[in-house]
Amino acid sequence: MKPPPFTYVAATSVAEAVAALAAHDGEAKVIAGGQSLVPMLNFRLLAPAALVDINGIRELDFVDATADGGLRIGALTRHYTLLTSPDVAERFPVLGEAMRHVAHLAIRNRGTIGGSLSHADPAAELPMMVTLLDATLTVAGPGGERQLAAADFFDGALTTVLAEDELLTTITLPPLPQPHGWGFHEFAQRAGDFALAAAAVVLTADDGAAANVRLAVMGVDENPSRIAAAEAALVGQPVSDDTIAAAAAAVREAVDPPEDLHGSATYRRHLVGGLVERAIRDAWARATGNAGGAA
Amino acid sequence: MDNLPEDLPADLNLMEMRPKIIGARVQRVEDPRLLTGTGQYTADIKLPNMAHLAFRRSEMAHATIDNIDVSAALAVPGVIAVYTAEDFYGQITPPRAESKTEGFHSTPILPLADGKVRHVGEVVVAVVAESRYIAEDAAEHIEIDFTPLPVIADPREAVKNEVLLHDDAGTNVLVDRTFGRGEVDDAFSQAAHIVGGDFRTTRKTASPIEARAAVCEWDRGRRTLTLWSATQVPGVIRDTIGDVFGLSGSHVRVIAPDVGGGFGCKTCLYPEEMVACAAAIKLGQPVKWVSDRMEDLVGTNQAFDEYVHAELAVDAEGHILGLRADVVGDSGAYSIYPWTAALEPVQVISFLPGPYRMPAYAARTRAVATPKTPLGAYRGIGRPTATFVMERLVDLAARAAGIDPVEMRRRNLVQPHEFPYRTGSGLVWDRVGFIESLDAVTDSIGYDDLRAEQLKMREAGRKVGLGVVCYAELGGIGSRIAVAPGMPINTGVETANIRIDATGAITANFGTASNGQGLETTLAQVVAEELGCRVEDVEIRHGDTSLMAHGSGSYASRSAVLAGGAATVSAREVRANVLKVAAMIMEVAESDIDMVGSRIYVPGTDREMTLKQVAHTYYQEMGRLPKEVREEVPLESTRSFDPYLGTAACASHAALVEVDPVTWGVKILKYAAAEDCGRIINPDVADGQMRGGIAQGVGVALLEEIIHDEDGQILTASLVDYVLPSAVEVPIMDVMHVESENPDNGTGFRGLGEGGIIGAPAAIANAIADALDIDIREIPITPEKLFRQTGN
């Protein structure tokens, strides 16, 4: 479990990193926290000619509260920073909760949001969160910057639309309606593992009816996704056992779960529906001020 | 005697006033070293000019090797040598573990696959290079032409011998044994209830934090081989390596330095150790191999993996009448050295009757070769499977007879007046706390109240279940009982060498080897108590074959009993000699002096000497003592201890679990275990052994499984897929020690090290079955399986 040989470039600015990537003609890889990349190198699943280390790019490590009530997050922000950020807890409590499920302390101290999004594991929390929260991702390349909607960024399991000489730099989260209710549930066999499935819901209660509903799931498809039919099943009426059941059914109908050693597609489909139900109940309880009952 | 009042009555029995060292919560003396990173593990050993070894392992489960092209690997800069099987012809005589077990067939342990491969991960080519990085780069450049052979991965198919793994064995069934007593058919025909069916325990691996490692140095001038190995059995390795390379034992030294866990998987001779030695001898340069986790998951001997058909017959009151079982064990590709393929599957039927009265028993077990990593030893060996099956049967029978499961066990446990009790398989339980441990555990969880509470929780829709289990094991086994009859080594004896040197320091040498379980502390406690010194005065040395003539190491819950026994007899002899010498120096009668805390004194007077002063006089002051004293009264003793038989140890475990009907995840709400390990040397160490074993049992029950596909490919090749429990999954537990009546084996110690893992899977399985009103036949019990089993 030793990596194959590579050369090492320590970048100190975005421009330097992009130049180094371009100079290696697609044979270089960015290394951020290294928590996903280094295992792949040690398993010899990857053999890049060069690693471009972005840990020295200070300008990519920030969490800024924006005037509109949203957040801008630098790609090098560590998981631990998001987990403990008061701005995240206040503006996007669903994200704060999701971070509690990302790996273990030692990994959270190194792993970065940019790394997690670029790695695009189907069962990773951050890709699901940027999908749920309609984030805009800023990417720098040799030709300058471009902006991508989160929904357009992921392109299948472990795949994104990033070009080999592009660097993800910033994640912008537009504001959520305040106050709002939220719910997040996931299941993994062991604490800190990638989840077998997870569900997240954000909504508001407008005159007793569910509104502004966002519902996303992960672990049950190549990429995390919002389930429009499930959102529609909830909007415009009070959340009830019936609407919850309808939303869960819509999710089970929409997803195409993978099979692996830890769970069959049938089980995952069942599981994600159950998690969706729990997430909706929590979100509704919070939105209607009955959060005491929410887990 | 700082802590005794000065005005002691002269006739006071000082033995009774002595501070007790055995039984005290002495802090582990090895911990400061291990916890501050100043321990030395095999991987820490760096020698001048040391080369590094990596292997090219088989990607095929069963195939002939038609050609190996190593030229590209040899061309990689920094590569020193590349070896295939032929390179060791004439240098290595592959060992074979023989056995007189009926129907036994041995297999060789090869340094490298020769002509054919028999499992994925088998070592085929060895690369020696200036660094491990280079060695791994080069290994990738080796071209091997394989012709696939048919793969029969399921041992129940392999018994048909349609495809042979070892042509010279002539069969895949390496062991076929039957045990029994009584009229089993009669028992079943009289039964009010017969329960049972097919049970399955899947393959596991021990996964110590420190994987295996070896560093070998060959001194050309002295023709002496030194092998540092992360092993539990340095003595066994020394004896075998001597034979493998045709060297006398005085020219082979095997050192097990600090070892980071073993749990049984480090009790075998492995191919990599032979290759490291062979390469060091060929090159005249030290060679190091450190297993990485991927290698560990395919190259370290694995465990469990049995198919058990078992049935239990009981009468209308739930009394057990008889038991029958048929076990097929998946032995993997080779019969391990020195334990043979008999080890795991034979233990299953040896221990299946458990701590219960068993009038009639009939069992058959087969060890079947399949193209998988060999099956070896893992904590508990066979007994976790035996206990899982038997305790499921007892719960099933209780349910069929309409009896509470705890009451069912009380009715059938061997009662105090029935000891010694010969079990259906021929093992003998001496007086041990079967009932006492069941009482302790049911009291601790408040069994009756908890049942009432469970009913309420279930009425509220919660899926909560309670499982209680009992088991018995045999520990501290002497020379009367061989793991396999005719096995190449004697596991029934250990030796201690204790000496006081010219500085007055006490060194105690043993043939054991610690792999983290606290032996340096517990053996020092035994020596200190028996000799009359303080724990910190004793230097424990073991894990080095240059210390002892013979010693087989640490495994099978044996070290406390056997090495502790040897320490006892040896320390008593040294003490007697110290007192004899001191009496002569102090010119008093031997019977008038005592030694406590390394001070020799005449009670009731102020006359005393330190051990250091006695040693100085004895060794250094010429003319002070008659020459006969130095010639005949050594301040040193080498004594062996053989408990001849073994002694029973037992425990009861209880688990309260809740199953989430959405995720089908299992949460352990409460866990309690009470065990009888006889006289306790150190309660903290005993607790730690139990807790660690139970943690592993949680993994066995809920998470861990080595999975192969039908082509023999391993699908769980990293710790992402082989799921070990982490601290979060391990419950808070209540661990209790009961002492019934200490065994008459010289020390009162019983074996303890394996117990936790034996009871936990069964307790958890029974609790889940109770929670969901289902039968559990297979471990691990995963969410997926529960989802399917509950009709989804």
Ligand SMILES: Cc1cc2nc3c(=O)[nH]c(=O)nc-3n(C[C@H](O)[C@H](O)[C@H](O)COP(=O)(O)OP(=O)(O)OC[C@H]3O[C@@H](n4cnc5c(N)ncnc54)[C@H](O)[C@@H]3O)c2cc1C
């Ligand atoms: C034991 C373990 C458990 C884990 N459990 C979880 C879990 O439960 N949930 C979870 O979400 N994650 C989990 N992870 C993964 C962890 O969150 C990683 O930190 C994360 O996936 C990758 O972040 P990184 O900064 O370490 O990226 P790296 O490993 O450095 O890089 C990952 C990939 O992203 C690319 N990359 C990195 N940064 C950029 C960038 N700015 N622009 C373009 N490309 C970039 C790299 O080239 C590489 O291909 C776990 C990891 C481990 C080891």
